Amino acid sequence: MRDLALLPKAHLHLHFTGSMRVGTLVDLAEKYRVKLPGALTDGDPLHLPPTERGWFRFQRLYDAARKCVRSEDDMRRIVDEAAADDAAEGSGRLEIQVDPTSYAPFTGGITPAVEIVIDAARRASADHGIEVAVIVAASRMKHPLDARTLARLAARYAGDGVGDVIGFGLSNDERRGNTSGFARAFEIARRAGLAAVPHGGELLGPEHIDVVLRDLAPDRLGHGVRAAENERLLGEIVDRDIALEVCPASNVSLGVYHDAADVPLRRLTDAGARVALGADDPLLFGSRLLAQYETARTVHGFSDAELAGLARSSIRASRASSSTKEHLLGGVDAWLEGPDPGSDAGQGMFGGNMDESVTVV
Template sequence: MTGDLTTLPKAHLHLHFTGSMRLSTLQELAAGYGVRLPAALIDGDPLRLPATERGWFRFQRLYDAARACVRSEADMRRIVDEAAADDAAEGSGRLEIQVDPTSYAPFMGGITPAVEAVLDAASTASRDHGLEVAVIVAASRTRHPLDARTLARLAAQYAGEGAGEVVGFGLSNDERRGDTAEFAHAFSIARRAGLASVPHGGELLGPSHVHDVVAHLSPDRIGHGVRAGEDPQMLDRLVTAGTTLEVCPASNVSLGVYREDADVPLRRLVDAGARVALGADDPLLFGSRLVAQYETARSVHGFSDAELADLARASVRGSRAGPTTRARLLADIDAWARQAEHRP
């Protein structure tokens, strides 16, 4: 027998705000606002797109259609609460959810009240569901780097490590857009405030993009980063630096980066000594939550219970959880591993 992955304590470090939404919630919000959703969002099939600009455009169009159904503070609070409940049910003791407040500023009266609503909802959800929910504020590559600086300064005002606090600053959207170096100033602002540097990189583009991210943004974690496996020197550099790679197998396949689950270089990264934290990215579009990523590691990549426990430990160590939370989660993972070892 194998261990129950829903009871394996873990941290979830790569989950986007809108992409975390339950399909039932999206459908309810759309009906309430009279929005007709694209069939690809509600047909129950995971997204499958080529790793091209056209493929990304379709993904972004669907994501924007879902985001357009979030139109009030109550909607935002509901999404955070349900994301926390879903992660708690899957064994997460720590969730660091990523949000770009710019998208929700129009109906919230600005980016500041949008961030404050998410932070307050995260604090409440933490108490209600028995895990810590912290927040990563993310800028978009499709906007001007000055906008990123504004978001970094905003994020710095709420910096901390606990529930309902901002723990990191990210950079998301199409890796082919924008000049990575032009976002360096924003990340410097965030780092001076003690925030983790958590940009996306090395998914749609190859290891050269990982190099740019490392050179200009000094990441503590890289969202995805899987293409680093194609460059042994780059991978060794990440291993030496202790940079966490937030690997999201389901989204890699859905966006055409790899043809099938077995092609995701999870085993290669781990065997090289990389710190890998599994993430679900956008379950709404990819149809796969966090435990499913661990199940893929087990059933497709042959990870044993001991190795799955190591992945969970890496997620905790890569998080910005405080010493007390970190120690508790690591002890709970050890207990899970011992039980799994003695399971007949």
């Protein structure tokens, strides 16, 4: 079997705080004398019930981790390490999601917080040979007017270059808030050319996905796995070419499915859905992007050709430049067509026999 770490891919569903290494969290907790819950440091993935009580525990753990991020240097470290970890796992493109309101108190406001992440993304891109872009996300737990403010902020930094803001999201417990109330924020983002990337279809099923599709007009849907429960809805997602950011480890940890085998990955891909695997919050769910591809291989029986198809879907669903997509897609072809990359010590992240003139951007 070919080495999945050498398969070029794009990572489209990764949250800022949740991307932290456990070691980094421990360092920051010691620095600020914060006592951490054992569930954040024991190395075991969460296994929570699919109830509001389960989500409350998840949110409490996430908030405990977020309280350890208290300076610009902390924020820069998180972005740098996320880029380094993704590059080591074969990612050529990372689109990291952040809600700047969480970090505004120690940066001087939401604008400086976003600017720090943008600058850190540009530096990390140069340092680690991976393109890093930014998604600004609002929270369902807050008023839709707050989301409009964030959408206008995201629009101010919209672009298609390295480090630019490329999308606008909506996260947190999808059972809370009125999804339709956030439609105006997504209109603001869409007018600025940003991708609409709300969460939906993990904790709630097809009826809620229908609302998200109708009112938020997503380009990509964070999770979306429960579209598999409704043939008509899944067909609409395929017809509209809405990519699904599927995060198997998250689905299991939050109790949506009992185990990885129950995640309907095969059902989604067989229906023609564009699936981009993501790690969501590896700090809490215990596995990064590479592990999601390994799950597709070992649990769902995806062949190397099918794994290459997942990688291509992630690249095409990204907001990377056409030149970056071309390089990465060429690398996927080389990974698949060449001999086992793991046996050739001279290969780069693309694997296979790429022309030496092709560089990672």
